[in-house]
Amino acid sequence: MSRFSSLPQRCGHLVIVLFGITLVTFFLLRLLPGNPAVAILGTSYTPARAAAIDNTLGLNRPIWSQYGLFLGHLFQGNLGFSFFYGQPATTVIVQHIAPTVFLVIYSAVLAALISFPIGFAAGLRRGGVIDQSSRILFTVSFAMPGFWLGIILLLVFSVHLHAFPISGFGGGFAQHLYYLFLPALTIALGFSTVLVRSLRAATIATLQAEFVDTARMKGIRWRRVLRRHVFRNAILAVVAVFGVNLAYLISGTVLVENVFSLPGLGSLLVNSVADRDYPVVQGVTLLFAVLIVAINLLADIVQAALDPRVGQEAGA
Amino acid sequence: MIRRNRSRILGAALAALAVAAAGCGSSGSAGANGSSAATVNTLVIANAVKVDTLDPEANSVNESIWLDQNLYSRLLQPNATGTGLLPDLAQSWAISRDGLTYTFHLRTDAKFSNGSPVTAADVVYSIDRSRKFAGGWGFLLTAVKTVAATSAHTVVVTLSQPHTPLLADLAMYAYSVVPEKLVKAQGAAFFQHPVGSGPFMITSFKADSEVDLARNPHFYGTKPKVQKVRYLIVPNDNTRVLMLESKKADIIENPPGNLITQIDKTPGLSVQLFPSTRVDFIELDEHFAPFKKALVRQALNYAIDRKALVKLAYQGHATPGASFMPYKMQYYDSSLSPYPYNPAKAKQLLTQAGYPHGFSTFLITVSGDVAGQAEAVVLKSELAAVGINVSIQSYELTTAYSKEDGGHSQMGERYWTNDIIDPDEVATFGADCTGGANAFASYWCDKQVIQAVAAARSERSAAKRQQLYSQIQQAVYQQSPFVVLDYSPYRYGVGGWVHGFHVSPLGSYDLSLENLTVSAH
Numbered sequence: 153m154s155r156f157s158s159l160p161q162r163c164g165h166l167v168i169v170l171f172g173i174t175l176v177t178f179f180l181l182r183l184l185p186g187n188p189a190v191a192i193l194g195t196s197y198t199p200a201r202a203a204a205i206d207n208t209l210g211l212n213r214p215i216w217s218q219y220g221l222f223l224g225h226l227f228q229g230n231l232g233f234s235f236f237y238g239q240p241a242t243t244v245i246v247q248h249i250a251p252t253v254f255l256v257i258y259s260a261v262l263a264a265l266i267s268f269p270i271g272f273a274a275g276l277r278r279g280g281v282i283d284q285s286s287r288i289l290f291t292v293s294f295a296m297p298g299f300w301l302g303i304i305l306l307l308v309f310s311v312h313l314h315a316f317p318i319s320g321f322g323g324g325f326a327q328h329l330y331y332l333f334l335p336a337l338t339i340a341l342g343f344s345t346v347l348v349r350s351l352r353a354a355t356i357a358t359l360q361a362e363f364v365d366t367a368r369m370k371g372i373r374w375r376r377v378l379r380r381h382v383f384r385n386a387i388l389a390v391v392a393v394f395g396v397n398l399a400y401l402i403s404g405t406v407l408v409e410n411v412f413s414l415p416g417l418g419s420l421l422v423n424s425v426a427d428r429d430y431p432v433v434q435g436v437t438l439l440f441a442v443l444i445v446a447i448n449l450l451a452d453i454v455q456a457a458l459d460p461r462v463g464q465e466a467g468a
Numbered sequence: 469m470i471r472r473n474r475s476r477i478l479g480a481a482l483a484a485l486a487v488a489a490a491g492c493g494s495s496g497s498a499g500a501n502g503s504s505a506a507t508v509n510t511l512v513i514a515n516a517v518k519v520d521t522l523d524p525e526a527n528s529v530n531e532s533i534w535l536d537q538n539l540y541s542r543l544l545q546p547n548a549t550g551t552g553l554l555p556d557l558a559q560s561w562a563i564s565r566d567g568l569t570y571t572f573h574l575r576t577d578a579k580f581s582n583g584s585p586v587t588a589a590d591v592v593y594s595i596d597r598s599r600k601f602a603g604g605w606g607f608l609l610t611a612v613k614t615v616a617a618t619s620a621h622t623v624v625v626t627l628s629q630p631h632t633p634l635l636a637d638l639a640m641y642a643y644s645v646v647p648e649k650l651v652k653a654q655g656a657a658f659f660q661h662p663v664g665s666g667p668f669m670i671t672s673f674k675a676d677s678e679v680d681l682a683r684n685p686h687f688y689g690t691k692p693k694v695q696k697v698r699y700l701i702v703p704n705d706n707t708r709v710l711m712l713e714s715k716k717a718d719i720i721e722n723p724p725g726n727l728i729t730q731i732d733k734t735p736g737l738s739v740q741l742f743p744s745t746r747v748d749f750i751e752l753d754e755h756f757a758p759f760k761k762a763l764v765r766q767a768l769n770y771a772i773d774r775k776a777l778v779k780l781a782y783q784g785h786a787t788p789g790a791s792f793m794p795y796k797m798q799y800y801d802s803s804l805s806p807y808p809y810n811p812a813k814a815k816q817l818l819t820q821a822g823y824p825h826g827f828s829t830f831l832i833t834v835s836g837d838v839a840g841q842a843e844a845v846v847l848k849s850e851l852a853a854v855g856i857n858v859s860i861q862s863y864e865l866t867t868a869y870s871k872e873d874g875g876h877s878q879m880g881e882r883y884w885t886n887d888i889i890d891p892d893e894v895a896t897f898g899a900d901c902t903g904g905a906n907a908f909a910s911y912w913c914d915k916q917v918i919q920a921v922a923a924a925r926s927e928r929s930a931a932k933r934q935q936l937y938s939q940i941q942q943a944v945y946q947q948s949p950f951v952v953l954d955y956s957p958y959r960y961g962v963g964g965w966v967h968g969f970h971v972s973p974l975g976s977y978d979l980s981l982e983n984l985t986v987s988a989h
Binding site for chain 2: 184185187189190191192193197198199200201202204205207208236237238299303306307310311314317318319320321410411412413414415419420423425426427428
C-alpha cells in the first residue's frame, strides 16, 4: 500500500505541470517574430494580404482572449484548428503519432537488447575484453550526433548493401519493424551508452554487496545468485535512468525523423513551428509533456514494484 | 564458472540481435521486390518541402504549385521556355479593340478526372473564387470588372481599364479550374482528394510524406507516357542524394551545392540546371540612414565581386546579376551589365556620401540555407574591405522574412521568382512602393518609376512596353534600392534512366511530365 502512496500527489503535480506548459508554449510561440501570415505568404508577402489572413485565423484578437479561448477548448479536448492542414489539430496529431510512438518503443527495446547483456557482462568482468571494447564503442557512438550516425548507417546498409529502405514508415507491423530498424538503431546506439555505463556500475556495486557473499556462502549456485540477486538489483538502479533518458529519447526523434523522412510528431513539430501553426505546436508540445511526465511516473511505479523499499520512507 | 556464464549471456544477446535482424531482413526483401517491379511506369520525385495545399487559390509553396499544375488546367498556360502562352482549356481568345473585353472559346472535349465535362460555369466560378480569396492573388486582377459565361463554352472577362498582363495572369496557377458543384458541396474537404482536368489525378495525398498521382483517364491532351508519379517529401538534403544514388528516387530537387560534383561523378546520375526566374538580391532598408543615400547603395554594388560570389556560394552555377527582372524574361533589358567589382570606386562613393570610414550594419540570413550562408560570409569580407562592418544574423525562415518585411531590418538576403510570364508582377513587387510589397521591402519610392509601372500595365503596344520596362530597369539599376546579386538556376539531380525531364523558367515541369519516359534501372 505504502509503496504507491505518492501516486495521487504525483498526479496532482501533473496537472500543474501541464497548466504551466500551456502558458509557456502559448506565450513563447507568440513572442517569436513572424506569424502564420508571413509563413503562408513567403516571398509574396504584402501587409494587406497578411491582414486578411490574420482576420480569417482570428489572430487579430487580443492575446488574452486568444489564450482564454485555447484553454476553454482544451478542456473540451479540442486543440483548435490547424492553420496549415485545415483540419482539427487533434486529427493532425493522431495522424502523425504512430511512427513516433513505434520508433520510441522500438528504440527502447533495441537499446535494452543491446545494453543489458553488454552492461551486465562488462560489470561481471571489469577490465575484460567486453568491458574495454564496449567502453570505446559506446563512447564513440554516443559522441556521434544522431543525424550524422543516421546518414552513415544509410550509406552502409541502404546505399551499399541494399539491406534497408532509405525513408518511409511502411504499412503493417512487419514493414514498420523493417522500415524503422535503422532509425531505431540510430537512437538506440546513443541511448545504450548511458544504459551500459550505469548497468556496469550497478553490477559492480551489487557484486560487492554483503548479501551476495551471504547467498554464495549459503551454497546457492552462482548462476542463480546472478539471476536472482545481482541482476535484479542492478537492473533496479537502471530503471530510473531508463525512464529519465526515455524522455530525452522522445526529443531525439525530432532529428532522426528528419534524416529518415518519417512522418512523425518530431517532423510535425519542426514543420509547424516554421509554419507558425500555433494549434499544432501547442498540441504536440502538450503531448510530449504528458508523455515525459507519464514515463517518469511509470518509471517510479516500476521501481516501486521491483523494490519494496521504495516509498516506504515517505509512508513511514 | 564466471566465464561460462558470461558466454551464455553474450550468446543470448547475439541471438536476440540476430533474431531482430533476421526478422527485419526477411520482411524487407518482399517490400523491395514489390516496389522495383513497378518503377518503370512510375516516376519518383523527391522534394525537399511538404505540400502546403492542393487548393490552387491558396498555394504559396513553389513545389506545391508545380505539383498542382499536373492536376488542374487553366484557360491558358505558359510555354516550356516561359516566354509565351499556349492554349489550355481555351482553344482561342479574342480581345476587343478597346482592350476591355476578352472572349475565351473553350474546347468542348475537356473533362474532369471524374468524367464530368468542364463548363464555362466552372471556369467563371474558379476565377471568381480565386480573385476573391482573402490573402490570395486577387490584387493582380483589380482591373477585372466581371467574369461571365455567355454560353456553355464561352467565357467573357470585362475590364474597367486596359490591363495587358491579363492573359499571363489567367495562366497563373491560382486561376486553375475546379468543378464548381463538387467544391461547393464538399468545401475544404474537396482539396484532400481534388478532381481536376489536368494530365494527372491524385490517388493518395499525405501532405508531409507522400503524394501519389495517376494518369487522368479523361485528359483531353496526349496521355502522359508514365502511368504514375510518386512524390516523396524528404527534407534532409543528404537523404535525398542517397535516395537518388540508390535509385529509390528518379529525380530529386535541390541537391546541395557541395554534392553536385559527387553526383555528376556517379555513373548514370547527373545534376541538371534549368534557367529560372530566380533573382537573388540583398534587401536594403531605407529606414537605416546610410541606405537612404543612393551613393551608399551604389557603393555596395561596386564593393561586391559577383563572380567570386557565384563561384563560392553557388559553385559557379549562377549568373552575375544586373537587372532586377529575371534573367532573359519578357522585356528583360540586356543592355545592362552587372556592376563591375571596384572597391576603390566604392570607397570614393562612400566618402562622397559622408561615410569615409564606413559604418556598421547587420545582414539577415536564413539558417539552414547553405548557399545563403556562404554568400553572407563572402559579402561580409568584401564589405569589410571598404569599411562597412557587417554582422551576420541568422534566423529561421519565417522569422527572417518577418523581420525584413517589417521595415526593421538593415540588410537581408532575399530572392524573387515569377509566377507569371509578364513583368508586371515583378515590377509591382520590386519597383513600386505603393504595390503592396514596399519595393522588395526597401521602402524606396520613385514617382516616375511608379508611374511607369502603371503605364506599362495598361499599355498594349509591345514596343512601348519594352521602352517602359527598360526605363524601369535602368532606374532601379542606377538607384539600386536593393543589390541584385545573381540569377541562380533550378537544380535537380536526375537519374540517367529518366528521359526528357525539363523545367520551365517559372519552375513548372507539367509539360515535360506529359512526354517523359523512365527506362528500366
